[in-house]
Amino acid sequence: MGGAAITFPGILAACGSSGPKAGEGTTSVQQKLAKTLNFSNWTLYIDVNNKTKAHPSLDAFQKKTGVHVDYVEDINDNASFFGKIQGPLSRGQSIDRDIVVLTDNDRYLSLMIKKGWAEKLDKSAIPNMKNLVDVQKHPNFDPDREYSLPWQSGMSGIAYNDTLTDPVLSVDDLLENPKLKGKITVLNSMGDAMTIVMLANGDDPTKVTDKSWNAAFDRIKKAVDNKQIRQFTGNDYTKGLASGDLWVTVAFSGDVVQLQADNPELEFIIPEEGAAIAVDNMMLPQKPPNPYTAETMMNFVYDPVVAARIAAEVNYVTPVKGAKEELAKTDPETAENPLIFPSPEDLKKLRPFPTLSLEDEREATEAMQKVTGA
Numbered sequence: 001m002g003g004a005a006i007t008f009p010g011i012l013a014a015c016g017s018s019g020p021k022a023g024e025g026t027t028s029v030q031q032k033l034a035k036t037l038n039f040s041n042w043t044l045y046i047d048v049n050n051k052t053k054a055h056p057s058l059d060a061f062q063k064k065t066g067v068h069v070d071y072v073e074d075i076n077d078n079a080s081f082f083g084k085i086q087g088p089l090s091r092g093q094s095i096d097r098d099i100v101v102l103t104d105n106d107r108y109l110s111l112m113i114k115k116g117w118a119e120k121l122d123k124s125a126i127p128n129m130k131n132l133v134d135v136q137k138h139p140n141f142d143p144d145r146e147y148s149l150p151w152q153s154g155m156s157g158i159a160y161n162d163t164l165t166d167p168v169l170s171v172d173d174l175l176e177n178p179k180l181k182g183k184i185t186v187l188n189s190m191g192d193a194m195t196i197v198m199l200a201n202g203d204d205p206t207k208v209t210d211k212s213w214n215a216a217f218d219r220i221k222k223a224v225d226n227k228q229i230r231q232f233t234g235n236d237y238t239k240g241l242a243s244g245d246l247w248v249t250v251a252f253s254g255d256v257v258q259l260q261a262d263n264p265e266l267e268f269i270i271p272e273e274g275a276a277i278a279v280d281n282m283m284l285p286q287k288p289p290n291p292y293t294a295e296t297m298m299n300f301v302y303d304p305v306v307a308a309r310i311a312a313e314v315n316y317v318t319p320v321k322g323a324k325e326e327l328a329k330t331d332p333e334t335a336e337n338p339l340i341f342p343s344p345e346d347l348k349k350l351r352p353f354p355t356l357s358l359e360d361e362r363e364a365t366e367a368m369q370k371v372t373g374a
Contacts, residue, residue: 031125034290036068037297040081040100042280043073045152047313057309061300067293078106085285089117094287098294101151105191105278105353107361109148110141112283118147119284125295128302131321135347136279140206148281149298150319152311155342155350156192156276159251161244163265168248170271171200175223183247185240186220188232190368191353193220195276196250202273205351213364221371232372241266253339257315268339270346277350279319311340 047057058069075081081102085095089112102109112118123129129149142148160168165183168174174184175197186193194216198205201219203212223229230246238255240246242263256268284294300306304322311318312327312334318341328335335341342350 031292033065033067033296034293035066036070037290037293038096038098038288039069039071039294039297040074040097041071041151042075042101045073045101045280045314045316046071047310057301057306060306061297064300065293065296067296069297075101078103078108082108082111089115089286092286094289095285096289097285098288098290099282099297100285101280101282103278103280104139104141105189105276109281109283112285113142113147117286119286119288119291120146121149121284121298122292122295125292126299126302128299131302131304131307133319133321133347135350136319139279139352142281148283149302151280151282151301152314153277153279153317153319155253155270155317155339156187156196156250156278157253157268157270158248158275159241159256159266159268160248161241161246161263161265162267164244164247167267167269169269171196171273174248174250175219175228180248181226181228182230184229185231185233185237185246185249186223186229187237187250187252188234188372190365191278192250192276193232193368193372195351195353196271196274199274199276199351200271205276205353217367217371224371254314254316257337257339270342270349272349274349274351276353277317278353308335315340317342 046055048055055069055071058071062068081100085097085100088095102112104110126149129145132145132150136150136153137145139145139148158168158171158174165180168177168180174180194213195205197216197219198208198212201212201215203209203215205212220229233249235252235255237246237249237251238259241249241251241256242259251268253268256266260266282298284291288294301310302320304320304326307318307320307323308327311320311323312331317339318324324335324341338346
């Protein structure tokens with residue numbers, strides 16, 4: 001790994017530009033609701049009635065509009081889902097989906113827009129878009145939100161068991177405290193790992209340079225070499241954190257909320273230097289069967305009452321203003337959970353994952369895989 005330093009020829013253009021080129025797709029359709037809406041999403045990412053297995057928010061949408069939602073939980077990760085749809089999209093074909101949900105921590109979302117494989121939104125059909133929280137209004141991949149609208153967000157911060165260790169409040173403590181040696185794990189996603197370390201170094205992950213990237217990379221590699229980091233994980237860190245085998249980890253906020261129900265000793269913090277936020281975004285893929293109906297659904301879930309219902313169930317960060325106040329009327333305890341409704345101060349600490357060009361990301365991924373053992 002002596003030659004692991006990375007040089008990105010296109011990195012400044014990728015991360016410092018005013019935004020991607022506009023996609024070719026633009027919706028221009030009669031504003032008439034279809035009988036069925038085709039919606040692809042991740043698993044366990046919407047409210048559900050545990051007895052009937054129905055989704056109350058979707059039932060409410062059908063009652064209000066008469067539209068049945070064919071809701072399919074067929075997205076397990078961005079790469080595999082993109083692999084399924086890339087072929088027909090590249091041939092100019094529809095994938096027979098009105099809404100798909102992709103995450104901004106992989107290149108596939110921005111690639112959809114750059115290649116013209118996403119339809120431009122008719123914002124006149126989404127008046128509730130005014131409820132989008134300010135911090136989500138101008139992402140690099142879609143600066144004016146012409147093609148995408150957030151579904152939910154998740155924070156990547158530090159989780160620890162307060163019966164096993166003193167509070168771990170910084171990345172410096174996480175990576176350098178000898179008492180934690182061999183007791184910590186870090187997420188194996190390059191974006192999750194690098195973002196939080198770059199922030200700890202005082203660097204901005206939205207404006208990546210060779211120097212800032214390599215500084216973060218070297219810190220992670222050093223923590224691996226000296227056995228501070230036990231291993232890199234996906235969501236499987238939850239088992240060790242719940243059992244007490246694992247003291248500290250870089251974790252997803254939504255996972256910790258769910259674990260805390262049975263493990264109140266678990267804590268999640270956003271380091272003072274900041275943490276990463278990943279946003280799952282709704283978008284209309286190329287030639288959607290029912291674009292206006294899709295936009296009507298987007299408008300529906302941006303009603304604060306509906307957004308509150310969904311956020312209370314999935315335990316991730318809602319992008320909708322007013323949802324907290326609505327939830328407080330029925331579930332004040334959940335409405336005060338800072339992992340679902342971060343304070344304005346915490347929101348200011350959150351930064352998106354680094355955005356790299358395709359070539360740069362491939363090189364960086366290969367280097368990280370050597371360190372993480374992936």
